[in-house]
Amino acid sequence: MIKFFQIKLFVLSAVLTLLASLFDIFYPTISLIIAFFIYCFFVSTDGFKFFCVLISGFLFDGFFNFNFGTCNLIFLSLVFFDLILKKLISIKKKQSNYYFILLIVLAQLIFLLLHPLSQNFIPYFIINSSLSIIYLILLIRYAE
């Protein structure tokens, strides 16, 4: 059964992205959906629906005119990265902020790999990563 909570969060992220995209500042379109993915998969694990997130990615790609598969590739890469780390390394450490930041940075890098920029690479990377981190903080604090 689809959790409405996840849909609401997706709609919120999409609308905020839409608002942000009205201002042409470094195209912050992917930042919020990355935070949404991380929140859904890594933070809020209660009632998590994997395919629901995949559909969200598909819809997001359609909404913002990305190639179909862009968002889901990022999301699946993050999940794959997490799974591989889990299999290879056995750390009993508890959930850490740095891990989320690492995931955000990785997601931004994957996005840049899929959509290489010819200029403003560093500002784009810094601003979008910051936006993702801020949005993730807000989600963790207030989403539930």
Next chain:
Amino acid sequence: MFLSSKKSKNKTLFSKNEINLNLLIILLIINFSIFSTNQDNRYLNQIKKSLQFGPQSISLIFEFGANLLNDVSSYFIFKQNLLSENEKLQKENAELKAHVMQMADIESENRELNNKLNIQKKYFKDSLITQILNLNYQGQNHHFLVDKGEEDGVYIGQIVVDKSGIVGQVIAVNNNSSVIRTILSNQLYLTGYIKSGKNIYQSLIQGDGKNLTVNYFNKTNKINLGDEIFTTGDNLNIPKGLRIGKVKKFLNTELNDFYKLIIEPSSNPYKERFLVIVK
């Protein structure tokens, strides 16, 4: 820490969600192949278009709001600009009006000066053009202050004329100014002759404030209304033949044999700014 909620204190570093690795790899491969394929085909474009309809309508609403705000603000800015421009133009207009008035004043002054120069050139070669500085000088009626004085060679007794005839006489001289008493003053006497056809009748003329008068004029002398009066030029300062005025009215006097003549002066110094002092 800032990214962790209170609940997350007990969570492990990695995600607890159990995902089948094979499924994940398959999904990754499928996604990658979807991503890599040429997406410019009709079906995918149709899906994209229908998906973009939602955000587009939302963004249209936002853009409409933004445009509305923009229009309202630009209306107020435009109005403000118009008002300030209007104010500026009004100021400029007032300045230009003042300038035009000044120019008109200069033009009339120039015309008057030309007129006086013509009089000077035509009739009185040794004369001075002077400007009236002050009417009713020192509170005296029919007394002017003019801007030429002793340094310009003006002396007491000189006659002052305008284009129509005699205006008055210099009665006081300062270094750079002189006082002129006009012919309308009752303190100024002139000897003149009334020319009526071929007849000429001499008489003493005096001002009465408004007009000139000949107090006693013999009724046996045949004159008509409108006959002109000229100076006799019987002393050094007053040249002969200057027009004084013309007969306006006959009045009876206490003496049956005499009229009192009211003479309308030819000149009107109150309409002039420049006069000619005759040497």
